[in-house]
Amino acid sequence: MPCPAGGAASKPGLAGSVMRKNPTNDDVLSTREAAEQLGVALRTVQLWVESGVLPAWKTAGGHRRISRIAVERLIGERRAALSGDTQPAPLAPGGEARLRVMVVEDEPELLRLFMMVIAGWDLPIDVTPASDGFEALLRMGQQCPDLLVTDLNMPGMDGFKMIQSLRGVGPAYDDMEIVVVTALSEADIAQRGGLPAQVRVFHKPVPFDELEALVRDRVAALASVA
Template identity: 45%
Template sequence: MHKSDSDSDLAYNAAEFCSTKDAARLLGVSHRTVQLWVENGALQAWKTAGGHRRITVASVHKLVNERRGISAGAAAAPAAPAVKKLLLVDDDHTLLRLYELEIAGWNLPVTVVKAQDGFEALIRIGEQRPDILVSDLSMPGMDGFRMIRTLRADASSVNMAVIVVSGLDRTTIDSIGLPDDIPVFPKPVPFNQLRAAVEQALSGPADTI
């Protein structure tokens, strides 16, 4: 049973109901969208004797608030940065542990993988494909120079970010040779500078296969 047109006008004037046009304006959607929401029950409405829809203002306000909540929630929850892998290579067990503890306090989106020489590092790289390599140079077995040359000769790891931390003097390092783009830090480790280099590597392009 429909209410009369006079009842409709009285209800509308009392701000309890609104037209589909007003509902569309309040919700920021098309007239057809409002009609669909009425049909699926998202908005509560009734028809006047003349066939005009009258929508309850309360249901419009409820839907407005729900839509605002979804938008606010999306804005308040930005996507978390992708976690990247950082491989530490050094034959000094104590220094590896110090690296691990220091990096844990940086609050960076990285997980740490460790290796004790160049050969083990190449195995870890094949298994886990780290994004950043922080390595010593002077190590038993395969040293850092040979490991880095091997990496740079491999197309799958040529773009991996490499950072060197070494106790060797600069003259020795230059005489053996490293690629010009690799930053080199002395020991004892200058952790503030190392962190800056890691952050720069994180913001750079990822390694490509």
């Protein structure tokens, strides 16, 4: 199931800002024109620019401009997602449907622990790791997970911005379950704008038993419709 999020290859160092630059040609787009070509909301493009997913600069008048080449590259990466197409879950050699899981965690040791523990469950799962929201969005462009497990407090694009960028983008993302695993308290989360009601929140240290139960339920549900 392709996912309508992510972006063209760009550096996370652009996060939260845009550069002032005089374009050398007219091959540039406004944020509204980019949104129309990408088939997403204007706010989605603005978020991608602010987070560095789409490189942009400001004109002397303060208007953002985006390279047409960057937009076309992003369209190519997201073509299936923007069309609303879905892909069946991959099958194991024996014909068993496999659950796609993405784990987003900026602490390398904890990310490795996630990978080792999940591998030990011996379930038909394909796990994709990502170290922040920016990398996660790029990887989603290649294959959208059935289950997204993410931290919130991360450098670059944090979990709040990543989840926000996925909201209202399109129907292809609606079936993806999002689980947050965070050291932030409920009050901290609320102070930073909160999360969508359907997002399940676990608190660190990671409750692997509860996470395993959730994953097993998803695997069983997937097998029942395969």
